[in-house]
Amino acid sequence: MASVVSLAVLVAACGSSGGSGSGAAGGAKATASSAASQALLGNVKKAAGAPVSVGFITDGRSSAVDDSVELPAAKAAASYVNDYLGGVAGRPLELVVCQTSNTPAGAADCGNQMVSQKVAAVLLNVSGQGNAVAPPIIAAGIPYVAYQPSSAAELMGKTAFSLTGTSVAIAGGAAKYSQQKGYKSIAVVVIDVPTLRASIDALFKPPFAKAGIAFSASYAAPGSPDLTPLFTSAEQKKPDVYWIIGNPATAVSSLKAMETLGITKPTFVLQQEIDPSVVKAVPDGLAGKLLITTNNVATSDPDYQLFNAILDKYAPASPRNGLAIGGYAVVLGFARGLAGLTGEVTPATIVTGLKSTTNALLPVSGGIPFTCGKSPVTFLPALCSDGSLVTALTKEGNPTSYVKLDPSDLYQQ
Numbered sequence: 001m002a003s004v005v006s007l008a009v010l011v012a013a014c015g016s017s018g019g020s021g022s023g024a025a026g027g028a029k030a031t032a033s034s035a036a037s038q039a040l041l042g043n044v045k046k047a048a049g050a051p052v053s054v055g056f057i058t059d060g061r062s063s064a065v066d067d068s069v070e071l072p073a074a075k076a077a078a079s080y081v082n083d084y085l086g087g088v089a090g091r092p093l094e095l096v097v098c099q100t101s102n103t104p105a106g107a108a109d110c111g112n113q114m115v116s117q118k119v120a121a122v123l124l125n126v127s128g129q130g131n132a133v134a135p136p137i138i139a140a141g142i143p144y145v146a147y148q149p150s151s152a153a154e155l156m157g158k159t160a161f162s163l164t165g166t167s168v169a170i171a172g173g174a175a176k177y178s179q180q181k182g183y184k185s186i187a188v189v190v191i192d193v194p195t196l197r198a199s200i201d202a203l204f205k206p207p208f209a210k211a212g213i214a215f216s217a218s219y220a221a222p223g224s225p226d227l228t229p230l231f232t233s234a235e236q237k238k239p240d241v242y243w244i245i246g247n248p249a250t251a252v253s254s255l256k257a258m259e260t261l262g263i264t265k266p267t268f269v270l271q272q273e274i275d276p277s278v279v280k281a282v283p284d285g286l287a288g289k290l291l292i293t294t295n296n297v298a299t300s301d302p303d304y305q306l307f308n309a310i311l312d313k314y315a316p317a318s319p320r321n322g323l324a325i326g327g328y329a330v331v332l333g334f335a336r337g338l339a340g341l342t343g344e345v346t347p348a349t350i351v352t353g354l355k356s357t358t359n360a361l362l363p364v365s366g367g368i369p370f371t372c373g374k375s376p377v378t379f380l381p382a383l384c385s386d387g388s389l390v391t392a393l394t395k396e397g398n399p400t401s402y403v404k405l406d407p408s409d410l411y412q413q
Contacts, residue, residue, distance in 0.1 A: 047087025
């Protein structure tokens, strides 16, 4: 399990980068008139009664990360839920905030605070400290709902829920897209971090194998400036498509090598590789590269328009990157998952309510549904979805159009 989670960390790491998270390459702010924004928000439906206290945990700002933009977006989503969706079971949603400072001690303290304050549930976008923050919450029987979790505790806990499919959605989406395109083989270039070798075998190979696509992996030492020999060797297997799995430096070295060798085959990249350093270093930038994502940030998408309308109303000065989307999405997704909840609101009724969720709309996803009663992947029971999107990028790394992918058949036993 540790090997699977290590790749989940790599895929989710972009969520703490200050970029666009697991979403897309960043979308334009969808400005709208006040009348249009009001139409997007819908009719007022105020929550009433005693508030439902729900924890919201974030790594916040530290020397290593700055996830502070999550919080205003999360609060904006909570205000929308209370003003327009009638709250949770008719009662106002009240966020109880704790910041981990991205340390194990801080994370454990946040987890214990949630237990002592007897919150009804805990929400989180992404954290580097999931294995420290989640255990006390789950041990107390409190539902732990994350947008893009990356630790074993978050992905396997009895009362844990992951709204996105994390690495499963990304790996399965790439395999499904490759299958649809008729590709017969893929060459994956991976940054050589020891735990990732096992992760590639455990998580990435299986959906490609199920899709009937030959899979080969080559490992690049971190910081390698010239990967021409590696790609020369990979080309001998005549792959139809490539995938670069690493950081911006890995992407620069890989794309330069491909340019040197004249390789123009379709190439997947990770969100964290969509970086100005890559665009600057490679003549064609990221033009035509393929991103598998769980966010649709096209200004024409209704749910992305709703995201912007809500932030326009409640947090107009807040940045609108992937971290903001994650903070917003976990709050709104929690409310959408509990849309049918009535009566008493307790940790137990929330767990039951979430487990009965069927085809709720994952926020800012372009229509990806989530169902929390049964994970699409047996070895990661917290997953509520495995759907994703694919988009081709512009030279600057911006998304173009999106196509929805459903890899569920590739994970069936």
